[in-house]
Structures are given as C-alpha cells and as structure tokens.
Amino acid sequence: MLNHPDKFQYVKTHEYVSSVENDTVTIGITDFAQDQLGDVTFVELPKIGASLAIEKKFGVIESVKSVSDLFMPVSGEIVEVNPKLDSSPELVNNDCYGDGWLVKIKLTNAKELDNLMSAHDYTQFIAE
Amino acid sequence: MNTTTLKTTMLNQDHRNLNAKMVNFAGFDMPIQYKNITSEHLSVRENVGIFDVSHMxxxxxxxxxxxxxxxxxxxxxxxxxxxxxxxxxxxxxxxxxxxxxxxxxxxxxxxxxxxxxxxxxxxxxxxxxxxxxxxxxxxxKTNERSLLAVQGPKAEQLLLDLTNNQDLTNLKSFGIINLNIKGISIFAARSGYTGEDGFEIFVESSKVIDLWQILLDYGQKYNLKPCGLGARDTLRIEAALPLYGHELTEATTPLEASLGWCVKFDKGNFIGRDRLVKQQESGLTQKLICLKTFNRIIPRQGYAVVNNDGQNVGIVTSGTMALSLGYPVAMAYVKPEFSNPDTQLQIMIRGSSELAQVVKRPFYKRSQKK
The missing domain is CATH 3.30.70.1400 (Aminomethyltransferase beta-barrel domains)
Structure with a gap:
C-alpha cells in the first residue's frame, strides 16, 4: 500500500513538503512518485544557495525505466541537499519521507503553503 | 490505458496475484516488474529468475x-x-x-x-x-504453446531437481531436450536473453499455470524470483544482446549490427545477400558499438553521439544503468571511424554532453559457458 502521511502537504507534480521549522521545509517525492519511477539510479539537485520560484525545475530524478524533472512545490532558497543520494540514490525508493528526502529550503513566500494539497486531497488526486 | 484491448498470456492473473506492475509491451499486457528491477536483475546474475515470455x-x-x-x-x-x-x-x-x-x-x-x-x-x-x-x-503455434525462461547459474540445478534427467548437464547452447516436470511434458532449449546460462521451456498453454507454480515452489530453495520485462532489458543490455526496434530495424543490416558472424556468404544465395556483399566491399557507414559513461546519468534511446569537435557521429539505440557493474552503459550506431575500443565520444543528454568511451562487447560476460 502506498503511504502519504497526514503530516505532509503535497503538489500535483508529486513532491511533498514537510511542516515548517524555523522558516525551513524539507522536500521530497511522494511514495506514489517513487513507486511509479521504480529503481532510482541518479538524482541531480541544485546548489546550496540557489533561489528558486514555485513550479520551477530544481532537479532531475532518473530511474532504470525513465527520467523526470523535479519541481519546486513552494518558492525558497536551497539551504541543504541530501548528501547521501549521490552514493545511495535508492534511498528515495526505500525511505522517501525519511533518509530519501531531496532538499531543504528556506521559504520566501510562506503563504504558498496555504494552496498545497492535504494527504487526503493528494490521495484522491492520484486515484483519478 | 485501456487494458481490455491488450492481448494477455495465460499467466496474466498469476502476474497480478504477485502484484506485478503491468505495461503494454507489443500489444500484450505484460509484467515490467514484480518487486523492483534491481533485485530481479541480480537474482538472475546470482541465482535464478523466471520470466513469462509466452508473448513471443x-x-x-x-x-x-x-x-x-x-x-x-x-x-x-x-x-x-x-x-x-x-x-x-x-x-x-x-x-x-x-x-x-x-x-x-x-x-x-x-x-x-x-x-x-x-x-x-x-x-x-x-x-x-x-x-x-x-x-x-x-x-x-503462438497461442497454443507458452514459453517460460528460467535463467541464472542455478537454473540447471533447479531443472535437475525437477526432472532427475542428467542429460540436461550435457545439453549444448541452443540444444533442445524433452523433459517431464512433475507429470507435465515439456521441451526445453538451452537459450535465453540474459547473458546467463538458462533454459527456455516450451509447454502446452493449458499446462503453463501449473508449470509456473511448480517452478516458483521448487525454485524457492534457490531464491528464484519472478522477473519482469524491466530486468529482461537491463540483463540483455549488459550482455550487449540486440533488441528489435532498438539495435535492429529494417534500416539496419546484420553487418552493421555486429552480427557479421551470422552471415555466411559461402552458403549460396539468400535474400539480402547482394546488399551485404556490397557493404562488405565498399565498407559500412554505421556500426553498432558499446559505450560506457562515467557518471550516473543514463544514456537512452535516441540521444545523439558526438565527437570531441561536437559533430554528430551517431545515435544511442539502448541504454541503462548496468546493475551488475554499477555504471551506465549504452549501445549506439556510430560512423565506423569512431567504433574502435577506447575511442572517447560524448553523448548529448538533456542539453549537456556526457563523456563516453567505446568498450569491447559485451559489457558483462559470465565466467563459465555451456
């Protein structure tokens, strides 16, 4: 069973956003997304300090089967990228909400959070 | 996707019962993976895997x-x-x-x-x-006879356990043997599409569901895994085996596709011979080669191959992460002057160029050969 925890918010491009801590959120791809991609082999992430607007491409995720762009669910400045993904991209499959997170960003427009989907809405969205 | 219009093999429900992800492959509703491609790929390299290839x-x-x-x-x-x-x-x-x-x-x-x-x-x-x-x-005979591929270093032992027929050990590559597996009459060929030792088992379609279950049950001892088309593709690319629609098309000849060993000019006339003779005399304009790259970015079908001056010299036909080797590999058609092993080339991937090196085929070769 795919798992989309209530504590996160979601966007249609299948990224999740964690709850806010010190103006900062953690972003990753959802369980649905990692399941669709299959075996992840490579994740290309932006440099720390990059400032990216909502819906802008922030990276590429590649699996044995296919390659997909990653999109910013909210605007922000990249303050951390997951250093483990370089050598262990499979963490995205094994633990997308934990060790397989992608980036941490400092929010530049916290109001955008109001427009994100709840776990319930996202689950309905992917069922369509 | 409307699956009702797709053709199915006899094992369609069995694949679904194993939670396979199904895809449309050549008009057939087929499993691309059961659990994940990596574990299925490695099961064939290390133990034994089973594939439903009844769509062939x-x-x-x-x-x-x-x-x-x-x-x-x-x-x-x-x-x-x-x-x-x-x-x-x-x-x-x-x-x-x-x-x-x-x-x-x-x-x-x-x-x-x-x-x-x-x-x-x-x-x-x-x-x-x-x-x-x-x-x-x-x-x-496509509909009345099904086909299962049992592939990997433990494939022979599994069939020995099930048949007790020692002739299996002497069966040569592409040789066929008639066998009885727990009351089911089959014939098996020592062949496959993975680069490993293994067998392709031909069975009446009315018996294939029983046979599949027997192989899964007895295979447990050897860690047998059901494998989908995803692993079939990564395995065949590592073994540098061509796939129709990728390396092989009506626009490519066996000489271009590194299948010159199949062409026997001295056997007499055959369809296409004249063109092959001409190609032999005047030289090829493209050659199928093996490439490796050095980062984790995968070269995929259709990506351009360029030389160090940025000139287009070829095109990728298949590529994947070589799961047994740990780096990406690709097959590509290039101009013959760029086909020698160790030649440095670039593959254009999403706007940037990725260093690639021509290597000898295959990428992966098993240690013993039957």
Missing amino acids: GQFEVSGTGSFAYLQNLIPSDLSKLIHNDTGLYTQLLNNNAGIIDDLIIYKRDFGYLLVVNASNIEKNWAWLQLQLTDNLQIVN
Missing part, C-alpha cells in the same frame, strides 16, 4: 521444401543444424538486407520451429507467406 511468436515450418525455403530467408547457414533438437540464432532479411526480425530456428523431428519477437508476429507471418514455396506448411 512460435511458428512451425514442415515439409520437404522447408530447408530450402528457410535457407533463402536467413543469412546464416541452416545446414549447420545437422541433428534434430539443435538451433541457431539468426535474422529474417528483406531484399535490402534490412532486418525484418531476429529469431531462433530449431531443427526438430517434424521440421523447424521458429521463435520470433512478439512485436513482429504479424509482420513475420506476412513475410513468410509472401515468400512461400512448394512442399511446405507453416503453422502459427
């Missing part, structure tokens, strides 16, 4: 005219098959030596068994009908 086409050619008929359709020398239950890998060529399909031909007591790609069943059938000669009969 099976034609039987019989009658006194069959030898001459088939000999004319392929560049290989069919007279190499002296004894029954031997086989060879070859191609059907069009008049321009373009590859209509690649296939295995087995000589059997009734005549010849042809195993062809699922994607080309109708096209092959039409070509075989168009070329018909006297004193022969062709039957399409």
Whole structure:
C-alpha cells in the first residue's frame, strides 16, 4: 500500500513538503512518485544557495525505466541537499519521507503553503 | 490505458496475484516488474529468475521444401543444424538486407520451429507467406504453446531437481531436450536473453499455470524470483544482446549490427545477400558499438553521439544503468571511424554532453559457458 502521511502537504507534480521549522521545509517525492519511477539510479539537485520560484525545475530524478524533472512545490532558497543520494540514490525508493528526502529550503513566500494539497486531497488526486 | 484491448498470456492473473506492475509491451499486457528491477536483475546474475515470455511468436515450418525455403530467408547457414533438437540464432532479411526480425530456428523431428519477437508476429507471418514455396506448411503455434525462461547459474540445478534427467548437464547452447516436470511434458532449449546460462521451456498453454507454480515452489530453495520485462532489458543490455526496434530495424543490416558472424556468404544465395556483399566491399557507414559513461546519468534511446569537435557521429539505440557493474552503459550506431575500443565520444543528454568511451562487447560476460 502506498503511504502519504497526514503530516505532509503535497503538489500535483508529486513532491511533498514537510511542516515548517524555523522558516525551513524539507522536500521530497511522494511514495506514489517513487513507486511509479521504480529503481532510482541518479538524482541531480541544485546548489546550496540557489533561489528558486514555485513550479520551477530544481532537479532531475532518473530511474532504470525513465527520467523526470523535479519541481519546486513552494518558492525558497536551497539551504541543504541530501548528501547521501549521490552514493545511495535508492534511498528515495526505500525511505522517501525519511533518509530519501531531496532538499531543504528556506521559504520566501510562506503563504504558498496555504494552496498545497492535504494527504487526503493528494490521495484522491492520484486515484483519478 | 485501456487494458481490455491488450492481448494477455495465460499467466496474466498469476502476474497480478504477485502484484506485478503491468505495461503494454507489443500489444500484450505484460509484467515490467514484480518487486523492483534491481533485485530481479541480480537474482538472475546470482541465482535464478523466471520470466513469462509466452508473448513471443512460435511458428512451425514442415515439409520437404522447408530447408530450402528457410535457407533463402536467413543469412546464416541452416545446414549447420545437422541433428534434430539443435538451433541457431539468426535474422529474417528483406531484399535490402534490412532486418525484418531476429529469431531462433530449431531443427526438430517434424521440421523447424521458429521463435520470433512478439512485436513482429504479424509482420513475420506476412513475410513468410509472401515468400512461400512448394512442399511446405507453416503453422502459427503462438497461442497454443507458452514459453517460460528460467535463467541464472542455478537454473540447471533447479531443472535437475525437477526432472532427475542428467542429460540436461550435457545439453549444448541452443540444444533442445524433452523433459517431464512433475507429470507435465515439456521441451526445453538451452537459450535465453540474459547473458546467463538458462533454459527456455516450451509447454502446452493449458499446462503453463501449473508449470509456473511448480517452478516458483521448487525454485524457492534457490531464491528464484519472478522477473519482469524491466530486468529482461537491463540483463540483455549488459550482455550487449540486440533488441528489435532498438539495435535492429529494417534500416539496419546484420553487418552493421555486429552480427557479421551470422552471415555466411559461402552458403549460396539468400535474400539480402547482394546488399551485404556490397557493404562488405565498399565498407559500412554505421556500426553498432558499446559505450560506457562515467557518471550516473543514463544514456537512452535516441540521444545523439558526438565527437570531441561536437559533430554528430551517431545515435544511442539502448541504454541503462548496468546493475551488475554499477555504471551506465549504452549501445549506439556510430560512423565506423569512431567504433574502435577506447575511442572517447560524448553523448548529448538533456542539453549537456556526457563523456563516453567505446568498450569491447559485451559489457558483462559470465565466467563459465555451456
């Protein structure tokens, strides 16, 4: 069973956003997304300090089967990228909400959070 | 995707019961993976895996005219098959030596068994009908006979456990043996598409569900895993085995596709021979090569290959992460002057160039060979 925890918010491009801590959120791809991609082999992430607007491409995720762009669910400045993904991209499959997170960003427009989907809405969205 | 219009194999429900992800492959609703591609790939390299390949086409050619008929359709020398239950890998060529399909031909007591790609069943059938000669009969057995591939270093031991037939150990590559597996009559060929030792098991379609379950049950001892088309693709690319629609098309000839070893000019005339003779004399304009890259970015079909001056010199036909090797690999057609091992090239991937190096085929080779 795919798992989309209530504590996160979601966007249609299948990224999740964690709850806010010190103006900062953690972003990753959802369980649905990692399941669709299959075996992840490579994740290309932006440099720390990059400032990216909502819906802008922030990276590429590649699996044995296919390659997909990653999109910013909210605007922000990249303050951390997951250093483990370089050598262990499979963490995205094994633990997308934990060790397989992608980036941490400092929010530049916290109001955008109001427009994100709840776990319930996202689950309905992917069922369509 | 509307799955109701897709063709299915007898094992469709069994795949679904194993939670397989299903995809449309050549009009068939087939499993691309059960758990994940990596574990399935490695199970074949290390232990044993089982694939449902019942979508592949099976034609039987019989009658006194069959030898001459088939000999004319392929560049290989069919007279190499002296004894029954031997086989060879070859191609059907069009008049321009373009590859209509690649296939295995087995000589059997009734005549010849042809195993062809699922994607080309109708096209092959039409070509075989168009070329018909006297004193022969062709039957399409695809629906009534299913095909399972049991592949990996433990494949032989698994079949020995199930049949107790020691002749299996002496079965040569592309050789066929009749076997009885727990009351089910089958025949198995020592062949496959993974770069490992293994068998392709032919069974009446009415018995395939039982046989699949028997193989899964007895295979547990060897950690057998059901494997989907995803692992089939990563395994065949590591072994540098060509796939129709990628390395092989009607626009490519066996000489270009590094299948020159299949072409026997001295056997006499065959369809496409003139073009191959010309290519042999005047030289090729493209050659299939193996490339490796150095980052984790995967070169995929259609990506351009350029030289160090940025000039376009070829195109990628297949690429993947080589799961047993840990780096990306690709096959590509390039101009012959760029085909030597160690040549440095670039592959254009999403706007940037990625260093690539020509390497000897195959990428992966198993240690012992039957």
